[in-house]
Amino acid sequence: MNFRRQLLLASFAATALAGLHGTASAQNEVLQVGTDATFPPMEYVDNGKRTGFDVELVEAVAAAMGKKVEWVDIDFKGLIPGLMSKRFDMAVSAIYITDERKKVVDFTEPYFAGGLVTMVKSGSGMKAPIDLNGKKVSVQVGTKSVTYVKQTFPQVQLVEVEKNQEMFNLVDIGRADALVTGKPAAFQYMRTRPGLQVLEPQLTTEEYGMALRKDTPELTRAVNASLAKLKADGTHARLVAKWFPSSK
Numbered sequence: 001m002n003f004r005r006q007l008l009l010a011s012f013a014a015t016a017l018a019g020l021h022g023t024a025s026a027q028n029e030v031l032q033v034g035t036d037a038t039f040p041p042m043e044y045v046d047n048g049k050r051t052g053f054d055v056e057l058v059e060a061v062a063a064a065m066g067k068k069v070e071w072v073d074i075d076f077k078g079l080i081p082g083l084m085s086k087r088f089d090m091a092v093s094a095i096y097i098t099d100e101r102k103k104v105v106d107f108t109e110p111y112f113a114g115g116l117v118t119m120v121k122s123g124s125g126m127k128a129p130i131d132l133n134g135k136k137v138s139v140q141v142g143t144k145s146v147t148y149v150k151q152t153f154p155q156v157q158l159v160e161v162e163k164n165q166e167m168f169n170l171v172d173i174g175r176a177d178a179l180v181t182g183k184p185a186a187f188q189y190m191r192t193r194p195g196l197q198v199l200e201p202q203l204t205t206e207e208y209g210m211a212l213r214k215d216t217p218e219l220t221r222a223v224n225a226s227l228a229k230l231k232a233d234g235t236h237a238r239l240v241a242k243w244f245p246s247s248k
Contacts, residue, residue, distance in 0.1 A: 031067045032088035033058055036076040038163050041188045041243045042094040053184075053243035054092050057111065058210070060235055064226040075162060077142025080105060083211055089219060090212050094182055096144050097209040106220050107209035111227055112240070116145060116203040117186045119196045120178045121171055129199055132156050135177035138167040145180040148204065171196060182206075184244065 035054065037043045043052040050071060062069045072088045079091040083105060094114070097107045120126045126135075133155040139145040141160045149156055159176050161167055168189055170176035178199075186198050210227075212220045230236045 029067055030070050031058075031062045031065070031090065032070045032072055034072045034074050034079050034082050034088040034091040035093040036079065037071075037073060037093075038165060039076075039094050039182070039185050042182075042184055043092075053112070053239060054094060054208075056239055056243075057230070057236070058090075058092050060230055060239070061210075061223060061226040064229050065222055075142070076140065079142075080211065083213060086213070089216070090210055090223065092210045094184070094208055095211055096206040098144060101211070104214075105211045106214050106217070107211055108220060108224050108227060110207035110209055111236070112184075112208045113205065114183045114208060115205040116148060116180055117183045118178055118180055118199040118203060119168075119171060119186050119189075120199060121174070122195055122197045124177065126178065126199065129153075129201070129203055131199075132178055136175075138170045138176040138179040140164050140167060140181070143181075144204075144206070149180050152203075168193075168196065 035043050035050075037045050037050050037052070037055070039052075041052055043050065043054045045051070059069055072082070074082050074087075076093060079093055079095065080101060082088060083091045091105075095101070095107075096114075097110060101107070118129045118132065126132075132149070132153045135156055136159050137149055137153070137156045138159040138161055139149055141162060146158070146160065149158060159170060161170070164181060164185055167176070167179040167181060171179050172195055180203065183198075183202065189196060190198065210223060212223065227236070
């Protein structure tokens with residue numbers, strides 16, 4: 001009886017270990033990525049499908065690693081906190097590499113250069129970013145635009161919104177005089193809808209990176225290796241040409 005019981009226990013243990021191994025293997029084949037898909041052309045939803053430059057690049061990076069992507073949708077301001085609390089493995093959502101963010105998370109090598117620009121309604125009379133002082137300027141919470149505008153244009157009236165699209169809408173209907181956002185989103189908006197214009201000069205030049213936790217250096221190295229492969233084989237260049245057909 002004892003012998004049969006030992007056999008049963010051994011069988012159950014082997015089955016449990018196999019199940020755990022299978023679960024671990026399945027998890028290792030999935031890369032969980034947090035994003036705020038409201039920032040065309042970087043990431044957005046079109047006809048119910050997530051798309052954009054970041055989306056296609058991440059899918060290609062994961063494929064080069066032999067993994068599938070599991071997307072986690074979250075507001076931009078929650079991306080870094082969500083990553084640090086292990087809600088996902090990586091955050092990719094047109095995130096600028098900044099010294100402040102590098103204190104709490106790691107970044108891959110830069111994968112695209114952007115920067116902040118000013119947008120106003122066509123015919124507003126505003127000619128340059130210096131004209132922002134004394135005006136109502138819309139920015140998205142949690143982005144570099146907030147601190148940059150506060151520090152550079154102390155006399156503006158900040159109007160903070162949750163989503164990038166809300167900024168365009170506020171300027172469009174006259175509830176804000178201007179907005180400060182990333183260059184890719186600004187020129188994408190101008191390509192698809194009339195009424196707003198970008199003021200020169202560009203405010204900043206920034207680099208985008210994929211954010212990862214500091215306790216997963218192996219994953220950061222693996223993602224960097226995949227990015228390097230995609231740059232070497234032309235995949236990265238093809239995606240840039242697809243999503244950014246011209247500088248404007």
